[in-house]
Amino acid sequence: xxxxxxxxxxxxxxxxxxxxxxxxxxxxxxxxxxxxxxxxxxxxxxxxxxxxxxxxxxxxxxxxxxxxxxxxxxxxxxxxxxxxxxxxxxxxxxxxxx
Numbered sequence: 001x002x003x004x005x006x007x008x009x010x011x012x013x014x015x016x017x018x019x020x021x022x023x024x025x026x027x028x029x030x031x032x033x034x035x036x037x038x039x040x041x042x043x044x045x046x047x048x049x050x051x052x053x054x055x056x057x058x059x060x061x062x063x064x065x066x067x068x069x070x071x072x073x074x075x076x077x078x079x080x081x082x083x084x085x086x087x088x089x090x091x092x093x094x095x096x097x098x
Contacts, residue, residue, distance in 0.1 A: 048057035
């Protein structure tokens with residue numbers, strides 16, 4: 001399976017990508033910030049947004065909730081509200097609790 005190596009703070013992470021995206025990503029500068037790989041094209045963007053190119057007001061959701069798995073089969077474009085409803089229960093904050 002094609003993958004990209006991303007280094008951050010002395011650690012190396014492996015990001016899963018599809019073959020066609022690996023070739024595209026080789027021309028990018030890959031960064032690692034806050035649990036997500038970022039790609040620098042003409043501006044810095046999340047790598048999964050570079051791969052899926054969601055429209056305005058849309059977000060990219062990782063189906064298996066693994067931010068290191070940026071294969072097209074694992075990514076889906078959703079609205080922000082639908083994305084929040086698909087997050088694992090432990091990741092969501094109950095708005096009623098303070």
